[in-house]
Amino acid sequence: MRSIISFADISVGEFYPLINRAKELKSKIRSGQNLKILNNKIVGMLFEKPSTRTRASFEAATLRLGGSPIYMASSELQMKRGEPVKDTARVLCGYMNAMVARVFENETVAELSKYSSIPIINGLSDLEHPTQLVSDMLTIYELKGRLKGLNITYIGDGDNIANSLLLAASTAGANATIACPDGYQPDKEILKKSNAIARKTGSRLLVTDNVKEAASGADVLYTDVWVSMGEEREAKKRMKAFRGYQINSKILQLADKDAIVMHCLPAHRGLEITDEVLEGRHSAAWLQAENKLYGAAAVLELAICGKIGR
């Protein structure tokens, strides 16, 4: 039993077994096997923000593994009227076996974990989106056959996705370049932590503002929205800051000829990515979305059963 608040909660030694387990669960689920891994287990979904993919994939994964999900929108809980997170945590953990939480502030998910006797899974906070990167690593591994030594370039906001990507790439032994404008770099502490991991795995990490250099020869081009949930008031300023940080066909031409293009979705066509690239033959976005189900299944098994596979 363990919480997954940060991608750093997955060790270097656990990483490949976890990705392989997600792959194995993918084939079991797709072939319609009746899995009982989460038999009699209840998984809560506590969401402070909207979600299409994370909520549905975690609910579906819970059901596919034989468990039952309970969805709780924070706007319908007493939290909305000021009940403290620590009280909410101590009460809810008595009803369920794990909780996926999507929150505004990372401190909230950390506090839920501190005051719960059950594993808490971060389903996105302002700092990280670790489970997204578990499934994204599966997607890259499936399409490229390896992760070690690959050049993954992220273009755009140094946000929760970029932060978890730095940790995921360094853990996998892949190289990561984050191209972002000044003032929108990834979190300094996460970069420091990722660099420490990279020293062990042989991965190389770089943060730059040069999009063209970053895209040159990349095996993977990844982007995310310029305005994350909770940042709506900064939209105008951000539109200006991120001009030029778009994945389009010109940028794609600089990458490796077999490069894949990734987006965690939802996408804003014409902003961080063009319609042509998102719908084009290099796009992995739809496989990425599908794989969230299998990443979720492997993460739930690790969190609730405390093991990876048998």
Ligand code: CP
């Ligand atoms: N990629 C992702 O987390 O999507 P949702 O916001 O729809 O969950």
Ligand code: NVA
């Ligand atoms: N950075 C985005 C990711 C959405 C899945 C956000 O936080 O809104």
